[in-house]
């Protein structure tokens with residue numbers, strides 16, 4: 001992370017209010033209602049889970065920094081506040097966001113390499129009944145990706161620096177004497193928040209505090225990272241007790257919670273973090289874990305495949 | 316301050332470029348429904364062109380810079396920097412371009428060149444619309460024998476440089492290519508830090524960085540020794556070299572290879588050893604000095620003798636910027652609070668600073684000279700050849 005968040009383009013241009021974000025999306029939908037009926041897509045968060053998994057696969061093949069994956073996900077979100085997803089080839093957007101984010105985070109990958117890997121990962125389908133020819137999800141022409149890079153930069157008004165909560169987390173670790181387990185858990189909560197709209201709605205330090213609270217308050221028995229289902233955290237968060245503690249955070253001089261948590265509560269009270277925002281973020285995460293139950297990779301893949309193929313049919 | 320140039324100078328060729336911003340209605344090329352060309356043209360038609368591109372101002376390693384002006388107000392000039400395609404990143408943007416956009420978008424300060432806009436052109440190159448800085452750069456002033464300047468002027472220039480660098484560092488950005496010809500001068504005399512093509516963030520302390528940055532004569536010893544983790548101190552060393560060069564009007568330590576650069580630094584400032592720089596011998600490219608040739612660290616009197624124009628207080632500041640051990644080098648913040656700035660003589664007011672001959676009118680001639688200059692520093696752009 002470079003430069004200062006408070007004067008950043010992220011804060012000035014890419015922080016939405018909830019209503020603002022709903023509005024922007026509603027406008028996109030209004031513009032092309034037909035394609036919305038023609039191409040139903042799952043809940044945005046489920047799509048995000050799918051995108052995240054695809055990006056992670058792409059990243060794994062090329063050993064990228066986590067931060068680049070995070071930046072890529074924010075780019076995708078920004079891009080789709082301005083473009084109807086049904087008018088795009090999401091695989092191309094994904095690969096391009098990945099390619100650009102790697103450069104931004106100083107771990108550049110060669111364009112040919114990215115295209116090659118993306119083609120390997122998303123071979124498309126040869127659906128002879130419809131197209132009479134194989135459909136490439138990503139064409140071998142690297143210029144396409146180069147061109148998309150321009151489009152992406154353009155849609156983001158060349159505002160490319162993304163501030164992430166990871167940094168705040170590392171800064172707060174010594175201050176709040178977080179254990180390495182807590183840090184690992186908070187880290188994975190931050191990873192998960194990219195599956196929601198939170199990066200467009202709240203500043204990174206609010207997210208970081210939210211992640212720390214969740215890690216300290218809910219501390220699930222196992223801190224293993226999730227495979228395809230929602231993390232163990234989801235269960236812990238649903239069983240209520242933690243939520244009560246959380247609710248108490250807002251009230252001054254809350255009594256009851258164990259000292260470890262009281263210390264945290266004290267710190268938050270003294271810091272100028274917007275506790276209401278932190279609680280809203282937590283709720284957002286809870287609802288992410290709820291919707292996660294419905295996630296089906298197969299469904300996402302099929303529905304997106306239909307979008308991409310229809311684009312190819314137009315050609 | 317911008318004066319409308321004579322109309323003969325402007326052939327008013329409309330730029331064929333597509334403004335980046337405000338393309339909301341254009342269909343994005345990310346859709347695969349149309350062929351590339353078709354889409355680009357569509358974009359071209361849809362968006363209003365904001366700038367008119369005019370004559371070429373100069374050319375660097377990775378960009379061609381042209382004069383431009385606002386279509387709606389031709390008295391407002393801009394510099395349009397068109398990024399050349401890099402073979403290595405064929406079809407993608409170069410890291411130089413990405414870095415320049417990335418940092419200039421976020422850094423807004425009177426001593427840092429302003430980025431007004433970014434747009435792409437047909438041939439898939441990126442155009443940066445920059446603040447137009449018509450009065451050349453510090454290198455031109457240093458080299459121009461017809462220009463006389465003194466301690467008060469150097470103080471003014473260094474002050475502007477120090478504020479720009481301080482601002483970068485406050486925002487966790489390393490410039491990594493500070494040298495006189497990257498310090499451009501605005502029409503009101505303000506010095507602006509330009510060329511962020513090598514800049515990078517140093518907020519992640521454990522991330523290795525390349526040591527192949529900073530043009531050799533301005534490169535600090537830790538980079539010459541191959542350090543992969545470094546700090547704002549690298550820029551401070553470069554500032555010190557610019558300071559020295561402003562004072563003596565020739566590069567102070569001008570090696571003709573990396574090895575030669577190290578030995579010249581040793582001759583000038585003393586030989587780095589584990590005594591004066593704990594841990595130096597652990598740096599990857601460190602080699603033990605020849606016992607017989609160990610030069611002791613230079614003291615204050617050396618700097619006072621070598622740079623009489625700076626005065627003893629100025630010499631002290633310069634010395635603090637040239638500490639071999641980066642941890643002992645002063646920071647940009649410390650530099651700004653040094654007593655030199657408030658010692659007599661006071662820094663010259665920026666309007667009264669010496670200017671290169673001719674001002675804006677002779678721009679054409681000057682640029683001719685600049686373009687010719689590109690080849691004369693054989694090693695000048697060594698840093699560019701390496702990526703990240």
Ligand SMILES: Nc1ncnc2c1ncn2[C@@H]1O[C@H](COP(=O)(O)OP(=O)(O)OP(=O)(O)O)[C@@H](O)[C@H]1O
Pocket residue numbers: 372373374375376377378379380394428445446447448449496497499510682685696
């Ligand atoms: N903002 C500006 N206003 C006026 N002239 C400019 C501006 N920016 C650049 N120029 C001119 O264009 C020339 C090329 O600039 P550019 O930044 O591409 O390369 P450089 O810094 O000279 O060289 P290199 O990038 O190889 O170090 C400069 O030497 C300068 O004369």
